Amino acid sequence: MTGEPKDKDKIGEGSSSGFDYNSTYYLHPSDIPKQLHVNEKPEKGTKEYMSWMRCDAMIKGWLTTAMEKDIRDSVKYANTLAQIYNDLRERLGKESLPRTYELKQKIAATHQDGNSVSVYYTKLRTLWDEMSSILPFPKCSYNDCSCEIGKRLVEFQENEHLYHYF
Incomplete structure (x- = not known):
């Protein structure tokens, strides 16, 4: 060159x-x-x-x-x-407490407001996904653990989401 x-x-x-x-x-x-x-x-x-x-x-x-x-x-x-x-x-960063607070406020303030169900759900899902990336559920760190606490926590969280959604 x-x-x-x-x-x-x-x-x-x-x-x-x-x-x-x-x-x-x-x-x-x-x-x-x-x-x-x-x-x-x-x-x-x-x-x-x-x-x-x-x-x-x-x-x-x-x-x-x-x-x-x-x-x-x-x-x-x-x-x-x-x-x-x-x-x-x-x-x-991901562990930002101010961002966590902001997301929780947005989730609580999100309403359908005449939007279609799919638009409303998409708004909530976006906020829930970001919250999960900021505050992931703890996982059992015991070697060869079979307690499935992570699975139970995810199910609990999904139920919480449903309560907000309906």
Whole structure:
């Protein structure tokens, strides 16, 4: 490709930028967010640290650009993508108590209101499914357990759903 160094094993050879095009942390202009898979931060002072910083800054930019303003403002002082991720996971993750409360309120406030039965059920089912993903039922962790407590809890939950539905 035009613009790539002639000898890719040498840093910056054939290029005025000094980038290591073979680095795990090299970002090509055509890279998109789903292509990057870098799991560790190199030590400060290593030759890959600056490339890692560029990747981190680029992904932070992609992420914060996609956020709503209120959320973006709450993470703008984070130094790394990992800090943003951990903060958002803590506040908005699957075990989010505020989201659980919100879902329970929505379920309680959902009524048929002249909709067809299938539309009403679909609304409820969507909320129930999200609630199940946030608060899954505990499972027996005893080895070779045959108590079927999970099955009984699911049946209990389905009955609870039916009581709300009717």
